[in-house]
Amino acid sequence: MDTKPTASAQSRRKTRLFMIGAFLVAATAFVVISAGGINKNLVYYWTPTDLHAAGDKAYGATIRLGGMVAPKSVRGRTGTSGLEFDVKDATGIVHVKSSGVPPQMFRENIGVVVEGTMTRSGYFQCNRLMVSHNNEYRAPKSGHKMSKDELQKLMRTTEGLKD
Amino acid sequence: MKRNLFWLAIALLAAAVYFGLLVTIGDQYLHADLSLGLPVVARTLVAFLGGLAAIVILLIADDFSNLSRPKALGIAGVVFLLIGSYFGLFVAPPEQFMGETQRIMYVHVPTAWFALVAMTLAFAAAVVFLFGGDHDWDARMEASIEVGVVLAFLLCCQGAIWAKPTWGVWWDWDPRLTTTAVLLFAFLGILALRKFVDDPHRRAMWSAVATIIAYVDVPIVYFSVKWWNSLHQQQSNPNTVSKPFWIPLRANAFGILLLMTAFIMLRARISALRLKHELAPPPPLDDAELGEAI
Numbered sequence: 345m346d347t348k349p350t351a352s353a354q355s356r357r358k359t360r361l362f363m364i365g366a367f368l369v370a371a372t373a374f375v376v377i378s379a380g381g382i383n384k385n386l387v388y389y390w391t392p393t394d395l396h397a398a399g400d401k402a403y404g405a406t407i408r409l410g411g412m413v414a415p416k417s418v419r420g421r422t423g424t425s426g427l428e429f430d431v432k433d434a435t436g437i438v439h440v441k442s443s444g445v446p447p448q449m450f451r452e453n454i455g456v457v458v459e460g461t462m463t464r465s466g467y468f469q470c471n472r473l474m475v476s477h478n479n480e481y482r483a484p485k486s487g488h489k490m491s492k493d494e495l496q497k498l499m500r501t502t503e504g505l506k507d
Numbered sequence: 508m509k510r511n512l513f514w515l516a517i518a519l520l521a522a523a524v525y526f527g528l529l530v531t532i533g534d535q536y537l538h539a540d541l542s543l544g545l546p547v548v549a550r551t552l553v554a555f556l557g558g559l560a561a562i563v564i565l566l567i568a569d570d571f572s573n574l575s576r577p578k579a580l581g582i583a584g585v586v587f588l589l590i591g592s593y594f595g596l597f598v599a600p601p602e603q604f605m606g607e608t609q610r611i612m613y614v615h616v617p618t619a620w621f622a623l624v625a626m627t628l629a630f631a632a633a634v635v636f637l638f639g640g641d642h643d644w645d646a647r648m649e650a651s652i653e654v655g656v657v658l659a660f661l662l663c664c665q666g667a668i669w670a671k672p673t674w675g676v677w678w679d680w681d682p683r684l685t686t687t688a689v690l691l692f693a694f695l696g697i698l699a700l701r702k703f704v705d706d707p708h709r710r711a712m713w714s715a716v717a718t719i720i721a722y723v724d725v726p727i728v729y730f731s732v733k734w735w736n737s738l739h740q741q742q743s744n745p746n747t748v749s750k751p752f753w754i755p756l757r758a759n760a761f762g763i764l765l766l767m768t769a770f771i772m773l774r775a776r777i778s779a780l781r782l783k784h785e786l787a788p789p790p791p792l793d794d795a796e797l798g799e800a801i
Contacts, residue, residue, distance in 0.1 A: 356640045359712055363637035366719035373723045378734070388682055388736045410736055447675030449604065457679075457738050474674045479740040481609060483600045483749040 389457050392436030395468075402462040409438060409468055410457040410476070418452060431456060431468070438462075442470040449475040512568035513576060519561040520765075527554025528757045535750060551745070558761070559624070562768050566628065566647055569772050571779050577772035584765030587758050595755030602752075611669040612752070616743075617760040618662045621767045623725055625655030626694065628771065630722040633715035645711035646778035648718060649701065650771045652694050658767065659691040674738060682731040683739035690728055693721040707782055 387394075389410035395402050409431055417430035427442040440458055450456070455476035460469045525541075530550060533541035542550060569576070595613035602609035632648035635641070666684065667677045678684065697717045704710035732741045745753070 355708070359637045359640055359715075362712055362716050363634065363719070366637070366716040370720050370723045373720070374726065377723070377727060378730070386682070386735060388680075388738070391736070410738075447673070449673055449675075472676070474676050474679060474738055476738045477605065477673055477740050478747075479743040480747045481605075481612065481743065481749060481752055482603045483751050484603045 391433040392431055392438045393433055395438055395462065396436050403464060404461060406459065406461055408457055408459050409440070409462075409470075410455070411436075411438075413450070413452050413454055413456055415452045427473075431458065439467040440470050441467050442473050444471060444473050446473050447475045449477065509568040509570065512564055516561040516564040516568065519557040519564070520761075523554045523557030523561065524761055526550040527558070528754065528761065531750070531753050531757065535754060547745075554757075558764055562624070562628070562764065563631075565768050566632075566771065566775075569775070571643070571646075571772075571776040574773075574776075577769040577776075580765050580772070581769030584762045584767075584769060587762030587765060589762075591755045591758030591760075591762055594758060599751045599755050605673060608669065608672045609752075610755075611665060613755040613759050615662065615665040615669060616756060617763045618658055618665060620760060621763045622655055622658035622662050622690075623728065624764075625651050625658055625767055625771070626690065626722060626725050629655060629694070629718050630725075633718040633722075636711060636715050637719075642707065642711060642782055643775075643779060645707075645715070646775040646782065647771065648711075648715060649698075649778045650774035652697055652718065653774055654767055654770045656691060656694050656698065658763075659687065659694070663687060663691060679738055681738040682735040683728065683737050686724060686728045686731045690721075690724045693724060694718075697721060707785060 389408035390398065390402075392409065392411050395407075395409055411431040411433045414430035414432045414437060418427070419429070420427035427446055429440055429442075431438050431440050440460075442458065450473070455478065457474045457476055458468065458470035459472035459474075462468050526545065527550070530541045533539040545553070565576075565580070591613060595610050599610070599613075601607050629648050629651035632644045632651055636644040636648060663684075666687075670679075671677050697714050700717060701710055701714050704713060731737065732739055748756070
């Protein structure tokens with residue numbers, strides 16, 4: 345303890361000035377990021393509504409489209425390429441053709457983010473399909489541990505991808 | 508030293524474990540009401556604030572003289588992790604859609620919480636250091652950053668392992684993932700900065716300033732899922748998580764809390780000893796060396 349550097353009153357005043365400076369920089373950065381334009385300019389994905397609103401800007405460029413897989417819109421077999429489905433939000437809907445293999449979680453009414461390009465033919469050509477999960481984690485209805493067979497059956501029935 | 512504060516922290520931790528974990532275990536598996544009449548909101552508050560207050564008091568009360576306390580806390584942390592892992596792997600049912608994969612949540616979520624808590628401790632230590640110039644707080648800051656960086660790194664790895672089977676990708680430049688990566692590299696950068704500054708006082712001052720600025724990213728990580736469209740889901744709460752999942756989640760949270768506190772206490776001790784060594788006058792040359800020098 346005796347070998348610790350003892351701060352003089354002058355150097356302590358200096359460190360406090362540094363602290364105030366650091367707080368000013370930090371607060372400014374936080375305000376700029378949370379309230380400033382970054383919020384609007386930094387977009388991870390477009391919703392179908394955003395995509396329709398973008399008009400010509402939507403074509404050609406690589407973009408991400410996010411929304412829900414519309415019920416009864418999924419065509420194509422599970423685990424193969426050539427999958428087609430509709431992505432919708434509250435007011436818009438976009439037809440998507442995907443070339444990749446969908447993740448296991450893919451089913452109707454689940455959130456997806458697809459990466460690709462909007463074509464002039466009116467569908468979205470997807471080359472990267474990601475499934476997003478919501479913040480709900482539920483035990484199976486019985487509340488007890490399920491057998492593997494039961495679980496697989498449940499998975500199959502909820503996937504909505506019957507042949 | 509400061510025995511009373513240590514035992515106060517242990518009492519707070521005991522209350523947090525009782526209301527956060529034991530009441531739920533009683534409710535789920537023993538069919539016993541252990542709540543002592545406290546409503547669920549009050550129990551959650553006691554668990555949350557009690558746990559956080561305990562960490563802060565333990566760090567303030569620690570004068571680096573006692574090694575058995577961090578060791579005991581670390582062992583208790585491992586015990587909680589074992590309990591949590593047992594419940595998480597063998598007792599809790601699989602999630603209805605995600606199945607067994609969801610069990611990663613029991614380590615991923617507590618790791619996320621305490622990565623952010625460790626960075627918050629580093630921020631608080633930086634402020635206290637800059638205010639008073641006490642190098643013990645510089646040691647605590649360095650320790651918190653290092654533990655926070657390890658937790659943030661584990662967080663990214665666990666997230667990737669969970670993302671592949673769920674989202675279909677290991678990584679994407681989603682706002683939550685990107686801001687977390689920024690957090691990891693910003694604090695890693697501060698640890699690197701410390702290696703480049705030889706003068707202990709300057710090193711402490713500059714890294715404290717950098718810590719305060721880098722800390723801006725912590726609330727951004729937290730709010731990223733609310734502010735921007737993201738692939739990562741929003742924060743869960745007890746209403747969106749089935750009760751059988753609470754026990755492994757909370758047991759592991761207490762486990763990581765205790766382990767994190769123990770590691771910060773031990774690591775701060777190393778920092779303080781290093782500083783003492785740095786500032787000590789060089790040992791006198793012995794005769795043989797003197798002979799060579801002449």
